[in-house]
Amino acid sequence: MEPLSSYIILSSALLGIGIYGLVSKRNAIRLLFSVELIVNAANINFVAFARYANPPMLTGWNIVFFSIAAAAMEATVGLALILVAFRLNGTIDVRKLNRLRG
Amino acid sequence: MTSLQAAPALQEIISLLLRIITSRTFLQIVFFPGFLNVMLSAALLTWLERKVIARVQLRIGPLYAGPSGVLQPIADGVKLIFKEAIFPELADARLLMLCALGLMMLAFAPAVAIPFGEGFVIADMDVGLVYVFAVMSLFPSVILLIGWGSNSKYSFLGGLRSLFQQVAYEIPMWFSVLGIVMLTGTLNLTKIVEAQQRLWFIVPQVLGFAVFFAAALAELERTPFDLPGAETELVMGWMTELSGVPFMLGFLAMYTKLYVMSAMITTLFLGGWSGPGLLPQPVWFLLKTFAVASVIVVIRGTFPRVRVDILLRTGWTRLLLLALANIFVTVALISLGLDWVWRI
Amino acid sequence: MPDIAFLALSGLVIVSAIFALEARELIYGAVGLAFSLIGVAGLFILLGAEYLAMFQVSVYVGAVVVLILFTIMLVRRESGRILEEEEPGRLGRAGILVAGLVALAVAGAVLVLVPTYLEAPEFYRVPLRELGRLLASSYAVALVILGLLVGATVVGGLTLVRVEREEKTSGATQ
Numbered sequence: 001m002e003p004l005s006s007y008i009i010l011s012s013a014l015l016g017i018g019i020y021g022l023v024s025k026r027n028a029i030r031l032l033f034s035v036e037l038i039v040n041a042a043n044i045n046f047v048a049f050a051r052y053a054n055p056p057m058l059t060g061w062n063i064v065f066f067s068i069a070a071a072a073m074e075a076t077v078g079l080a081l082i083l084v085a086f087r088l089n090g091t092i093d094v095r096k097l098n099r100l101r102g
Numbered sequence: 103m104t105s106l107q108a109a110p111a112l113q114e115i116i117s118l119l120l121r122i123i124t125s126r127t128f129l130q131i132v133f134f135p136g137f138l139n140v141m142l143s144a145a146l147l148t149w150l151e152r153k154v155i156a157r158v159q160l161r162i163g164p165l166y167a168g169p170s171g172v173l174q175p176i177a178d179g180v181k182l183i184f185k186e187a188i189f190p191e192l193a194d195a196r197l198l199m200l201c202a203l204g205l206m207m208l209a210f211a212p213a214v215a216i217p218f219g220e221g222f223v224i225a226d227m228d229v230g231l232v233y234v235f236a237v238m239s240l241f242p243s244v245i246l247l248i249g250w251g252s253n254s255k256y257s258f259l260g261g262l263r264s265l266f267q268q269v270a271y272e273i274p275m276w277f278s279v280l281g282i283v284m285l286t287g288t289l290n291l292t293k294i295v296e297a298q299q300r301l302w303f304i305v306p307q308v309l310g311f312a313v314f315f316a317a318a319l320a321e322l323e324r325t326p327f328d329l330p331g332a333e334t335e336l337v338m339g340w341m342t343e344l345s346g347v348p349f350m351l352g353f354l355a356m357y358t359k360l361y362v363m364s365a366m367i368t369t370l371f372l373g374g375w376s377g378p379g380l381l382p383q384p385v386w387f388l389l390k391t392f393a394v395a396s397v398i399v400v401i402r403g404t405f406p407r408v409r410v411d412i413l414l415r416t417g418w419t420r421l422l423l424l425a426l427a428n429i430f431v432t433v434a435l436i437s438l439g440l441d442w443v444w445r446i
Numbered sequence: 447m448p449d450i451a452f453l454a455l456s457g458l459v460i461v462s463a464i465f466a467l468e469a470r471e472l473i474y475g476a477v478g479l480a481f482s483l484i485g486v487a488g489l490f491i492l493l494g495a496e497y498l499a500m501f502q503v504s505v506y507v508g509a510v511v512v513l514i515l516f517t518i519m520l521v522r523r524e525s526g527r528i529l530e531e532e533e534p535g536r537l538g539r540a541g542i543l544v545a546g547l548v549a550l551a552v553a554g555a556v557l558v559l560v561p562t563y564l565e566a567p568e569f570y571r572v573p574l575r576e577l578g579r580l581l582a583s584s585y586a587v588a589l590v591i592l593g594l595l596v597g598a599t600v601v602g603g604l605t606l607v608r609v610e611r612e613e614k615t616s617g618a619t620q
Contacts, residue, residue: 013549015549019548051495058580064498068502072510073596076510080607232497246512246515265512289497
């Protein structure tokens with residue numbers, strides 16, 4: 001079996017990729033991608049720790065259960081917001097969407 | 103199994119490959135009940151459909167290619183392979199080909215979990231039921247990509263309609279098997295079949311069977327739910343711009359899905375591979391599966407088409423209510439203590 | 447061979463994630479994200495959480511990715527060309543720097559603080575009955591709240607998107 005450190009390195013790398021996306025992308029949908037990647041990195045972490053605990057803890061898996069569902073909900077609302085923002089402003093470039101309007 | 107350290111000798115790699123190729127699982131995947139079986143069944147189903155529809159419509163159907171036209175699918179396949187795959191200029195040809203291939207792979211994926219006999223399954227998963235449904239939930243996105251990538255209004259609308267339809271009927275499908283899960287307490291398809299030794303699930307779960315059947319028809323985009331592919335409406339829906347090999351892949355994928363869903367109905371409600379011991383278990387399974395497929399084909403020849411808004415409303419509300427009623431019936435059964443019938 | 451499987455799956459996850467962010471076409475990016483999520487599901491299977499893997503595939507890849515694809519198709523400009531002009535430049539490099547630092551910090555902190563030399567217990571699969579029992583008893587309140595959250599999301603999403611269409615109510619909606 002892989003040592004736990006491999007999973008930690010993997011999820012940290014995924015976290016890094018997600019943060020890079022959040023910092024340097026201007027397309028709102030790519031920001032959403034990045035958020036999903038970060039949440040998935042955290043989920044991998046949860047499952048890995050729950051598995052490698054001795055005895056394996058069921059709490060970890062339950063947390064991931066709720067995390068997946070809640071992240072799906074958040075993606076839904078985020079996409080609806082992007083749609084509305086596009087309708088009102090004609091763009092989804094987050095640098096141009098920086099004023100509260102209407 | 104020890105983990106591979108540095109690059110092993112070539113001899114080790116070759117012996118490993120030989121071991122994999124002659125292993126039981128690999129042979130099962132390639133031949134029976136895996137790849138070859140699914141492909142042959144899908145091709146056979148195209149022939150079966152054309153014959154049965156023809157008889158329903160007082161015609162004869164394919165007649166010349168082989169005895170009673172049985173080799174017609176091969177003739178179709180060869181013709182399609184030799185056809186030039188024409189794509190519209192602005193369509194994303196790469197995406198279309200990849201998605202058609204992906205559709206075929208997705209259609210084949212659930213067959214891995216479906217048991218053909220006692221212990222005769224490629225992958226005996228403890229979550230086999232959920233695995234099949236998870237794979238089914240991947241279809242809408244691929245179809246949407248094909249519809250959009252064709253860069254044509256008809257295809258895109260067809261893809262959207264397919265997407266809405268399949269997503270709407272996923273939920274009744276999930277709910278309708280909850281009764282079975284409650285009665286058997288497992289998601290393992292082999293155990294579900296074994297639990298039906300005394301009585302098939304179609305008897306206590308009539309409502310569940312009806313809902314699952316309807317949802318399966320909708321997932322397969324078959325009449326009476328075949329609006330996305332209706333010739334009078336949208337040419338051929340999301341498959342409009344496919345031709346040649348991608349079309350063959352998409353077309354075969356639909357029939358592979360038909361085979362897989364029929365197999366699922368057999369496994370969940372009709373007792374899977376159980377039958378009097380005259381014939382081997384896989385033969386019973388195939389007989390039942392093809393019987394279900396024949397019923398689905400006859401339904402295609404008999405029923406008119408459902409309008410799209412009624413289709414969606416039925417999926418989201420009415421079928422869901424029926425599935426919930428099925429759950430109540432199951433709870434009543436359990437509280438009456440009758441669930442010993444399905445405990446092994 | 448868990449090692450090869452782990453390497454292959456983590457390679458799939460990382461490469462698809464990078465592709466999802468760097469692809470020129472948003473649609474390809476969404477497909478890359480789908481592959482990355484499927485890779486994560488594969489990792490869940492490696493870690494013995496098969497039901498979670500199926501849950502991930504059907505919820506994330508089967509629903510969220512479809513939504514994303516949908517939204518991308520709806521926010522295209524009339525000309526149909528790509529919506530963004532990428533200019534990596536300073537912001538891109540700053541992004542890599544920040545991301546690298548954060549990832550290193552997190553990984554370092556965790557690896558130092560947690561005794562990760564612990565080998566895994568023998569092969570373990572999540573017992574579904576225990577999971578179900580736990581969900582129905584200890585986590586029942588959370589489950590109900592999750593249901594409410596889903597309801598709120600549906601209502602909120604529909605309300606958000608229904609901006610200027612009050613006069614065009616079709617009779618088919620419930």
